[in-house]
Amino acid sequence: MKSLRRDAVLMALVAVTVTGFVLFALFEGDPHRQSQVFWCAQVPMDAALAYGAWRLRALVPHYRRFWTAIAFAGSSFTVGDGFQAGYVLLHPAIASTSGTAVQSAFFIVGMLSNVLACLLFPHGLRSARERLVFWLDATTVLVGGGAMAWVFAVYPVTAPADRVTASITAALVVVGAFAATKAALVPRPPMARIAAWPMVAAPVVQGLVAFLPGPFQAQDRSYVFMVLLLPSLLIAIGPRIQERVVRADGPAPAVKRKPYSLLPYGMIAVTFAVFLISLPDDVSTRFWGATAGVVVITALVAARQLIAFQDNVRLIRRLDVALDHLTDQEVLLREQASTDGLTGLANRTHFTDQLQQHLEAGRSPSVLLIDLDDFKTVNDTMGHAAGDALLVEVAERLRATVRADDLVSRLGGDEFTILLPGTGSEDARRIADELQSVLAGHTRASIGVAWARPGDEPATLLSNADIAMYEAKRRGKGTSVSFSDEMGARTAADAEITRDLATAVDAGEFTLVYQPIVSLDDLRMTGVEALIRWNHPTRGLVSPAEFIPLAERSGHIVAIGAWALREACRQVARWRADFPGAYDLTVGVNVAGRQLRSPGFVDEVAAVLRDTGLPPNQLSIEVTETAVLDDEESSAALLGLRALGLRLALDDFGTAASSLGLLLTVPVTTLKLDRSFVESITTVGRQAAVANAVSQMATALDFSSVAEGIETEEQRELIRSLGYEYGQGYLFGRPLPPSQVVARLEALDGVVV
Structure with missing residues (x-):
C-alpha cells in the first residue's frame, strides 16, 4: 500500500480529480463552465485507462484478450469524451453532463468492449458442472440487475431523449453487476481485489446516482459534477493498481471460494423488492395474497438451502482437518524419503531432482563432488561410530559454509555433493577451496568441480564432477580439481579399456x-x-x-x-x-x-x-x-x-x-x-x-x-x-x-x- 501512495500516475489522476472538484466549486452557478471542466477532466482519465490496460496486456499474457478489450474501451471513451470536451469548449451555451450522439456512440462501443472483456477472460472453471453453476448464478444476477434498471431508469421516463440516457445508465448498472459477479464467483479473476473493486464500483456509482431523485437531478450544483466525475477516477486507477500488484507479487493467484455464493440470493431479494415497489395501487387483495405466498415460500426455500450449505461446509471443514492430518503424515514421509538419515542432508534422489529443475530452468548450476580421503582407515582403526561422527561433523561444516540457496547432499558413504545455482566455474572453484580450508582441521577431502553446459543432464554433470574428483585423488588427494574436456576424453578412453579388460583373459x-x-x-x-x-x-x-x-x-x-x-x-x-x-x-x-x-x-x-x-x-x-x-x-x-x-x-x-x-x-x-x-x-x-x-x-x-x-x-x-x-x-x-x-x-x- 505504501508503494501505491508513492505512485506518480495515481497521484496525477487524483490531482486531476481534486482540481476538477475545486473548479466545480469555484464555478458554482455557472453550469456551462462546470460542464467544460467535467468533460476536460474525463479525457486524461480515459487515456490512463487505455494506456494502463495496454501495458497489462503485455505484462500478463494469460489475460491478454481481457486487457486488450479494456484498452480498446478506454480508447473509445477517450475519443468520445475528447470530442465532447472540444464541443463544449466551442459551444459555451452547452451546460450538461449528457453527451452528444457522437460521444454516446463511442461510449456505447466502449461499454460493449467492457462486456466482451468480461465474457472473454478465463474463468478458471474446469468441469462442465462448474461452468453450469457459474452461469446460473451470473444469469440470476444479470436478470435482477436488468429488472432494477428497467423499473428505475426506463419505466418512469416518457421523453425519448431521456430514454436514451436512461438506457445507457441501465447498461452501466448491468455491466457493474456482471463484473462484480465474475469477480466474486470465478476462482481466477484477471485482477487483484484491490484493483478490481474500484473498476466495479465505477459503473455502479454512476448508474445509481442517475436513479436518485431530488438534489442529484439538479445539473447546476457542484456536488453533482463531483459525484459524476468520481467514477472516471475509479475506473482509471484500476489498471495502474493492477500493474503495481503484478510487478510486486506476480499475477493474481487463484482465490479459494466458498462452496456457495450469496449473490444470487441477494439478487432474488432485490428483484422481489423491485416487483413489490412497482405494483400499482389498485391491485386486488387476492393478488397480494398470492404474491406474499410466492415471496415467503421462495424465502423459506432459500433459507433451507443456506442451512444445508452451512452443514455441507462444516462437513467439508472436518474432512479438510482429516486430510490435513494425512497431509502432515505425507509430508513427513516425503521428507524422510528425500533426506539422509544420518546427517539430515538431502539424499541422492532429492539432489538429483533439484539439479534437474535447475537445469530445465536454465540456471546454469555448478556441482561439487566431495570424497573424504582415507575414510575407510577411520572406520577400520577407530570404529564405525567414529566414522559416523566424522560424517555428521563434515555435513555440519559444509552446511555452515555454503550460501543460503546452495543445496548440500550426501550421496552415500563418504561422498557429498553441493549444488551451486547460477554459479560459474571460477566461483565454484573458489568455494571448493574454501571448503578445503574448513575441512582441514578434521579430515582431508578430494573435491571435483563441474559446471553445467547447454544440454547437460544431471547424470552428465555428476559424472563430470566425479571425473574431476578422481583426478584430484590421482594428484595426491586433499585438493580440488575442475573438470576439463581432456579429463573427459581420457576417462572415455579409460572406460573403453576397462570394458575390454573384462574379456581379455578369456580371449587369451x-x-x-x-x-x-x-x-x-x-x-x-x-x-x-x-x-x-x-x-x-x-x-x-x-x-x-x-x-x-x-x-x-x-x-x-x-x-x-x-x-x-x-x-x-x-x-x-x-x-x-x-x-x-x-x-x-x-x-x-x-x-x-x-x-x-x-x-x-x-x-x-x-x-x-x-x-x-x-x-x-x-x-x-x-x-x-x-x-x-x-x-x-x-x-x-x-x-x-x-x-x-x-x-x-x-x-x-x-x-x-x-x-x-x-x-x-x-x-x-x-x-x-x-x-x-x-x-x-x-x-x-x-x-x-x-x-x-x-x-x-x-x-x-x-x-x-x-x-x-x-x-x-x-x-x-x-x-x-x-x-x-x-x-x-x-x-x-x-x-x-x-x-x-x-x-x-x-x-x-x-x-x-
Whole structure:
C-alpha cells in the first residue's frame, strides 16, 4: 500500500480529480463552465485507462484478450469524451453532463468492449458442472440487475431523449453487476481485489446516482459534477493498481471460494423488492395474497438451502482437518524419503531432482563432488561410530559454509555433493577451496568441480564432477580439481579399456615376460619376476602402467591376477622339470591389494601350487606397501600365505609413508629396494644413505634384499658393497619372453650370464 501512495500516475489522476472538484466549486452557478471542466477532466482519465490496460496486456499474457478489450474501451471513451470536451469548449451555451450522439456512440462501443472483456477472460472453471453453476448464478444476477434498471431508469421516463440516457445508465448498472459477479464467483479473476473493486464500483456509482431523485437531478450544483466525475477516477486507477500488484507479487493467484455464493440470493431479494415497489395501487387483495405466498415460500426455500450449505461446509471443514492430518503424515514421509538419515542432508534422489529443475530452468548450476580421503582407515582403526561422527561433523561444516540457496547432499558413504545455482566455474572453484580450508582441521577431502553446459543432464554433470574428483585423488588427494574436456576424453578412453579388460583373459590377450633376478656375487640367475603384458587386438601392446590401475579400480585385477599367478607357476614348474639348473629358480608374482582382500585367495594359491606342482618356497608373492597398509584383511591373507611356505616380498620398498611399521606387522621375507633409490645412487649421497639403511634393516631382520633398477656396473658394485644379495635391472636383462629365458636356463649349470 505504501508503494501505491508513492505512485506518480495515481497521484496525477487524483490531482486531476481534486482540481476538477475545486473548479466545480469555484464555478458554482455557472453550469456551462462546470460542464467544460467535467468533460476536460474525463479525457486524461480515459487515456490512463487505455494506456494502463495496454501495458497489462503485455505484462500478463494469460489475460491478454481481457486487457486488450479494456484498452480498446478506454480508447473509445477517450475519443468520445475528447470530442465532447472540444464541443463544449466551442459551444459555451452547452451546460450538461449528457453527451452528444457522437460521444454516446463511442461510449456505447466502449461499454460493449467492457462486456466482451468480461465474457472473454478465463474463468478458471474446469468441469462442465462448474461452468453450469457459474452461469446460473451470473444469469440470476444479470436478470435482477436488468429488472432494477428497467423499473428505475426506463419505466418512469416518457421523453425519448431521456430514454436514451436512461438506457445507457441501465447498461452501466448491468455491466457493474456482471463484473462484480465474475469477480466474486470465478476462482481466477484477471485482477487483484484491490484493483478490481474500484473498476466495479465505477459503473455502479454512476448508474445509481442517475436513479436518485431530488438534489442529484439538479445539473447546476457542484456536488453533482463531483459525484459524476468520481467514477472516471475509479475506473482509471484500476489498471495502474493492477500493474503495481503484478510487478510486486506476480499475477493474481487463484482465490479459494466458498462452496456457495450469496449473490444470487441477494439478487432474488432485490428483484422481489423491485416487483413489490412497482405494483400499482389498485391491485386486488387476492393478488397480494398470492404474491406474499410466492415471496415467503421462495424465502423459506432459500433459507433451507443456506442451512444445508452451512452443514455441507462444516462437513467439508472436518474432512479438510482429516486430510490435513494425512497431509502432515505425507509430508513427513516425503521428507524422510528425500533426506539422509544420518546427517539430515538431502539424499541422492532429492539432489538429483533439484539439479534437474535447475537445469530445465536454465540456471546454469555448478556441482561439487566431495570424497573424504582415507575414510575407510577411520572406520577400520577407530570404529564405525567414529566414522559416523566424522560424517555428521563434515555435513555440519559444509552446511555452515555454503550460501543460503546452495543445496548440500550426501550421496552415500563418504561422498557429498553441493549444488551451486547460477554459479560459474571460477566461483565454484573458489568455494571448493574454501571448503578445503574448513575441512582441514578434521579430515582431508578430494573435491571435483563441474559446471553445467547447454544440454547437460544431471547424470552428465555428476559424472563430470566425479571425473574431476578422481583426478584430484590421482594428484595426491586433499585438493580440488575442475573438470576439463581432456579429463573427459581420457576417462572415455579409460572406460573403453576397462570394458575390454573384462574379456581379455578369456580371449587369451595376456602374456607374461620374465625379468631375471641375479646374485650380485656371481651374477647367476636365481629367480625371475613375472611381468604381465597385454596385446590388445586393435591398440597393440598396452603398457601395464596404463591398464593395471584401471584393472584395480574396476576389480578386473582379480581375474587377471589369478591368470597371471597360475600361468607363472605353470611356466616355472615346466622349466624346473626340463632344466636341472632351474631346480632352485624362484618366481616373483605381483599381487594387488584387491586380490589379497578377495575371499578365498589363500586357498586359491594353494590350489595353484597343488595343480602345477611348484614347491611353495619357489613362489614369491610381491606386494606393495600401500596394498597392505593398515589393512586387517590383507595382513590375514599374508599370514595364510606364509603358512603355506611361500616367500613374501615388499615391492618398491621405501616409497610409502609407514614402511618401518610394516616390517613389524607384515610377515615378509624379502625387501625390494625401489628403483628410485638406485638411479642416482652413485651421485646423490642421500640415495646411497637410504639404500644403506634398507640393507642394514634387511640384515638385522634376517630378510633377503633385492635392489631394483640396476643399469650400470658402477651401480652394481655400490649396491653390492652396501650388502645387497640380489639385483634386478637392465644390466642383467630386460623382461624376456619364455623362449629367451630358456637360453638363460640352459646356461645355469655353472655358466655366468
